[in-house]
Amino acid sequence: MAFTIGNNFIERSITGAIAFLKESVFTDEYASRDGLMQSIDPRMKLVTSGMLLLTALLTKNIAVVLYIYSVSLIFTYLSKINIGFFLKRTWVFIPLFSLFIAVPALFNIFTPGEAIANFNIFGLHLIVTRPGLSGALLFVMRVITSVSIVVLLSITTRHSETLKALRLFKVPQIFVMIFGMCYRYIYLLIEAVENTYLAIRSRVGRQVHYKKGQQVVAWSMASLWQRSYRMNEEVYSAMLSRGYAGEPVVFNDFKTKPWDWMWLLLIIIICVIGVRFI
Amino acid sequence: MSDTIFQLKDVNYSYLGKFPALSHIDLTIEKARMVAVIGANGSGKSTLLQMLDGLIFPDSGTVTAFGTDINERTFADLSFSRNFRRKVGFVFQNPDVQLFCPTVKEDILFGPLQLKEDRAQTEKRLDRLVAILGLGALLDRSPHQLSVGEKRKVAIASTLIIDPEVIILDEPTAGLDPMTTRHIIDILKKENSLGKTVITSTHDLHIVEEISDMVCVFGNDKKIVRCGPSSEILKDTPLLQAHNLVHIHAHRHDGSTHVHPHDHPSHEHSH
Structure with missing residues (x-):
């Protein structure tokens, strides 16, 4: 063989991992642009x-989460970051996984309440409930909003500056230096x-x-x-x-x-x- | 006060106690001299320089710096160690080792910050070095984004910013283009003209005459074979040849190929 x-x-793993690390962690292309967050x-x-x-x-109100998410997208645009790149970067992995995690919460087994849809899978009768759907949506939107805010912070700030800013939270100098x-x-x-x-x-x-x-x-x-x-x-x-x-x-x-x-x-x-x- | 900066008497050193790196070294370096340490790969040059910088200590024999014997005990005294680090600066062979901070500016300022140097004075020196070495555009960049030549210049700046009396450089021009090499030679000559002692290890015989008034030749047995004025040593072709520092060189002139020792100090040769 x-x-x-x-x-x-x-x-493929080696070259993929190297390319991903170089592109995502070490590039400060966006951090050096002349935009709002920068x-x-x-x-x-x-x-x-x-x-x-x-x-x-x-918040438990999905409208507030959507509002914060829209604000983060506006900031992204004003920071001269390509929205397509940003959405790709923020929706892949963590939010998609959270979507899978949230799926069971849709159904009456975990979240009882008013039924809005029902269907059979392998003889199992499943009902999608209104509180289940809104709970799952809130969870996924929270995740995507949080990831967007953190990604926006990290790509508009040079890594070294983010580390130094940690000193504000009394992180000891030795840690800041070791991270660097x-x-x-x-x-x-x-x-x-x-x-x-x-x-x-x-x-x-x-x-x-x-x-x-x-x-x-x-x-x-x-x-x-x-x-x-x-x-x-x-x-x-x-x-x-x-x-x-x-x-x-x-x-x-x-x-x-x-x-x-x-x-x-x-x-x-x-x-x-x-x-x-x- | 004596003009002797370093004095080594019968110094021996080995790695892990079994791989000899320096053998019976006797050496005196006077103030404001330019000393070149030359020798083949693995002959002990870098080990000697590290010893002069108080990073390693002899297995036997004594090393005296500024009139004081240096060993682990003397460096345990913080005021001695700080004073020594202010006086002696070391440019490592691999600039990636020396540039460990996230940005060029932080790297250059690392030494003065640790040595608690005066802030205003440090900033003045930083401005001067940035102008001399042309580092203005690099200050906020990360060292990993720099070319080898730029890294080397930053490493030199990070050493010169503490304004040391002695500057030790381990192969400062290795792998550099001719322009950057020239720039570094000029900086070293300028520092020497200001009264600094400059100790350089190199294989590059092209630059030895310019960066030294005294040359020490290391042999393969980890001993210093000879120390003397650079003008004398560089003319001693059999000595240089015996220690792998010149080689037989074949090239073409007017359509014919001929062979002779590659003798750098004299740029012209008879045919």
């Missing part, structure tokens, strides 16, 4: 996103995986016996582990060399502008409208 280089499961201080953005999230999560370093070196290790994979591909030709393929993958995992271990020692030396003495001091240069406070006021008004008037 053999697998063909260029069309096997491991290869112009706001990251700390303020974190706080206001939290406020929108809480409004969407604490993880982010930095995961990229480097992804590149190492990519290069190792290319090096293997350039030498093995088109077909490899599946057993050999397993060995190659195992070797490259071991070599990656060894490289990251060695790098860990070297990075620590580089930190010591520049005066690190066990307690890192992290650079902080955030300054709020009048526009950031206006933004805060705007979000408060949006949330109050949602809670009081809808």
Whole structure:
């Protein structure tokens, strides 16, 4: 038995995962655009996103959730983000899974109430109830709204700034620094995986016996582990060399502008409208 | 006060206690000198530089820096360690190791922040370095988005910002294009003209004459074979050839191919 280089499961998984990580985690293409959300201080953005999230999560009124979702889509548009890209990014995975989770809640077995539709599946008589439907819709909309707010925050803010903004919530400096370093070196290790994979591909030709393929993958995992271990020692030396003495001091240069406070006021008004008037 | 910055006496070092990396090293480095450490791959250059930066300590023998013996105990004293780190800056061979912060600006400022340097002074130095090295457009970028040459310049900036008396560089021009190499050489010469001691390890004989007034040649037995004025060492072709630093070079002139030692210091050769 053999697998063909260029069309096997491991290869597709590696290249797919690398491409996904590079595109979704490491690109700051949207964060560097000149749009609405990009112009706001990251700390303020974190706080206001939290406020929108809480409004969407604490309400039992689906109209409020829809209203917050519409607001997030308007912000997306004003932040110069392609709506098609944004919808694809936010609807795939988590909201779809939540849809599956919500399906049982539609039926009278879990949510009794007024029937709006009924049908038989494999002899099982199922009734879709009104409270079941509204409960499931509320759940799915909450999930999609929350995911949209978080995705909007993450793609309009440079990763490093989001991390630094965490300091606002008294996250210790050492954690902020370790998160930052993880982010930095995961990229480097992804590149190492990519290069190792290319090096293997350039030498093995088109077909490899599946057993050999397993060995190659195992070797490259071991070599990656060894490289990251060695790098860990070297990075620590580089930190010591520049005066690190066990307690890192992290650079902080955030300054709020009048526009950031206006933004805060705007979000408060949006949330109050949602809670009081809808 | 003595002008001696580093003095190594009969220093031996091995990795994991069984792989020798330095053997019977005796070396004195004076203030404001430009020293090049040359040798083949794996001859012990990087290990020596790490020892000079107080990152590793000898198995036997002594290392004195600024008149004080340095070892694990002396570095346990925070004020000594901080003072030493202010005086000695090290540019690592792999810039990816040295640039561990999320943005270029944070990386450059990491040293002064840890050493609790004066903020206004640091910002002034940052502006100066950014102008000299042309890093203005890179400050908010992540190091992973930079080219090797840009990374190397940022690594140099992150060392120079603490304004050290001694600058140690491990193969600073490896893999760089000629323009960036030139730029780095100019920066090192400028720093030396300001009274800084510059210690560089390299294989690149093209640059040795410019970045050194003293050269130490490492042999494959992890010993320093010879230390002396760069003008003398670079002319000693048999010595360089014996330690894999020059090679037999074949090329074409006027339609005919001929062979001679690749002797970099003199750019012209007779045929």
